[in-house]
Amino acid sequence: MARPNEEVEALLQEYADLIAITGGDAFKARAYEKAARAVGGFPDDVSTMDVKALREIPNVGKSIAEKVVEYLRTGRVAAFEETRASVPAGVRELLTIPTLGPRKALALYEELRVSSVAELLDAVRAERLRDLKGFGEKTERNILHGIELMQKAGGRILLSAALEAAERIVAELSRVPGCADCAYAGSLRRMRETIGDIDVLVAADDPEPFMEAFRALPDTAEIIASGRKKTSVRTSTGLQVDLRVLPPDAWGAGLLYFTGSRAHNIRIREIAVRKELKLSEYGLFRVKTGRKVASRTEEEVYARLGLPWIPPALREDRGEIAAALRGDLPDLVTEDDVRGDLHTHTDLTDGVSPLEEMVAAAAARGYAYYAVTDHAPNLYMQRMTDEKILAQRERVRALDGRHRRMRLLHGTELNIGPDGDLDWPDEFLAGFDLCVASVHSHFHQTREELTRRLVRACENPHVSVIGHPTTRRIGKRSGIDADFDEVFRACARTGTALEINSHPERLDLCDEDILRARRYGVKFAVNTDAHSVTHLSYLRFGVGTARRGWLTKDDVVNTWPPQKLRRFLDEGRRRG
Known part of the structure; x- marks a missing residue:
């Protein structure tokens, strides 16, 4: 089952969408979005908290806290139910299309009476959307692409959700007497980015106690098939799990x-x-x-x-x-090899946790170094200023070395503008220990424009890492259409590392892109892009993706000792 925090996050995000659909206060919708993200990233279990404790979570006020308590106590929120009832179920179904926002979903329903994905497909094919205000051929293409993304995802779930469920099941079955071994297998063991179903194996002489225990697990919603050697169930979240019991000697x-x-x-x-x-x-x-x-x-x-x-x-x-x-298999990088995280955020911009909490959590992971890289001013909604980032730098310097002698790096995540320009001039960038540069907008430029934009960022001597290079979000947004072979060549030429973003919705670069980039001699940074202390554990997903890309610790800059990393960061500036 999902963590209570994740359930509440989904609920608050749904309400934010419903407010937007019904033409409600945009600031109210934004407040619920912020609260959703804050609850989802909060490290403590919200189901154990009262209103007063919930209000200590950033962006959670009294009204939202009361609604969270109501939901956790009763399984529903009366105010949400009223709003949900005012929005046709078909419109809510349209919201599952990644590229379709709430206002367009409502317009499609009100103007064309479209209330399902199938009806929307028919309307697009008949070119009925083109007469609607705010729609056009480009909108049609985006909608078709969104439906394609949704259909490709099908019943597959993210690696993180599958791994959480599998580890819980393995732990339960391992406690059953007679268990000689227990593990998950299949694509989950291979760390693929999405999983269709979970395969769990047990080694035991007598299968029956394990089949009974498996069927009785609290998350089991339906028994699909049950036999002596194999049982299949569906969990309350719709995930199919297959259990097979093997003789120990097999x-x-x-x-x-x-x-x-x-x-x-x-x-x-x-x-x-x-x-x-x-x-x-x-x-x-x-x-x-x-x-x-x-x-x-x-x-x-x-x-x-x-x-x-x-x-x-x-x-x-x-x-x-x-x-x-x-005899030429690579010695693959491991999570233990990683000595620090080079891309993280705090509550100064869109993170949930304060600087001090992020630093303490990083130190608890045994890191030798840790970079704070909050957003720069060109991502306007984050309201960054020169004064704010310089004040943060002073706080970072004051904390440096206080936690297990972990070295702190003060960095920033720059926005790569439409022309490849960055947020601050070179003389200001020179004051940072580390600059990550990422594309956050203008995803639909031409292939040539996107390529030139990324290459120009690589060529800036202050940029050490290109963050989430393709911008994809699994099942929600495909990567940008750039000539990545040209980008890989530019990274190899300029000594710019490519990020493997460990967030389970990104895993960007993906394994196939890593394999291509590796052939050009590119170096990589496996980072979490953490926005809360709980996100630091996402590292395992990035490392799993790096392993699928055949990477060793020599390929990954944040496995290097501090002195070698410092030389890497300084070399780019010297080339400039």
């Missing part, structure tokens, strides 16, 4: 088989066939005699096929078998 073969990918398994089986062996979820067998030759561990199965163990993140049939046969 654990390694089963884990390999059900981890996949299918293409990787086909390659493995081809090697087995050439050696007159047969591979299944129960083991590796001789074809002629049927004798089992390996099965207990993955390492044992791979070794019998003449291969070293291949990390799950690489098992996508993207050259890992050939690399393994050559």
Whole structure:
């Protein structure tokens, strides 16, 4: 189940959308959006808090706090229900389209009586939207793209949500007597960015206690199928989870088989066939005699096929078998290798947590260094000024070294403007320890304009990292149409690192882009873009994506010792 904080966040965001749909006060809608983000990022469980405690959360006033308590106590908020009832269900369905805002959804309903995604598709194809004020051919293209994004996502969920559910299930089943081993497998173990369903494996002699425990889990909403060796359920959030129980002596073969990918398994089986062996979820067998030759561990199965163990993140049939046969598999970066976070925010701009709390949480993770990079003034809604950022710098300098001798870097996240210009002049940028530069708007420029914009940012000597390079949001917004091969060449030429943004809705760069960029000799920074202390743990998703991109710690600048990182940051300035 979702954390209470996430449930409340979704509720408050929905109400903000409903206010916008019904033409309510824009400031009120914005207040609920801010409160939603603040609650979602708050580290403590809001279900244990009263009105007074909730008001301590940034952007949560008395009225919102009372509504949160009402929801947590009763499962509903009367004021929200009234507003929800005033908006047709079809309009609320239209809001699930990533590129369609609340006002346009209401206009479509009022003017064309469109109340479903299917009806909207028909209206677009019949070119009926073009006569509406504020609509046109470009709007039609955006809507079609949004529907395509939604359909591609289908029933898939983000890696973070799947991992949370899987780890909870594994923990519960591991406590059942007779459990020799328990783990999740499938695309989740390979750390793919979205997951269709979850595969959980148990090694045990008697399957029945595990099937009973699995069916009885509190999050189980529906039993899809139930048998002695496999049971499938659907959780209250609609996620399908499959449990398989294997004999303990088949654990390694089963884990390999059900981890996949299918293409990787086909390659493995081809090697087995050439050696007159047969591979299944129960083991590796001789074809002629049927004798089992390996099965207990993955390492044992791979070794019998003449291969070293291949990390799950690489098992996508993207050259890992050939690399393994050559003895050339990379020593993949791990979360423990990361020595600091180079892109984070505080409540000075759009973060939730104060500077001191973010610094303390970073120190608790054992970091050697940590960068604070609040937004610069060209992202106007953040209301940054020269005076504010300089005052923050003084606070950062005062905190430097106070927490386990962790070094603090004072940086900023610059906005890359439509022409590639940045928020401050070079002489002001020279005062920062680190500058991350990111695209936040004008996503629909031409390919040439977007490419030139990014390349120009790379060429600024004060820019060390390009943040969330493609700007994508998984299932909500596709990446910008730039010539990224040209961008990768510019990064390699200028020594500018590309970010792997660890936020589970971004994971930007994705694994395929990382593989391409790596061939140009680009360096990377795995950052969280944290807006609250809870977001610092997103690092695991970014590292998982980096591993899928075959990266080692030599490729990732924030695994480097402080002195080497400092040289990297200084080299760009010298080139300028």
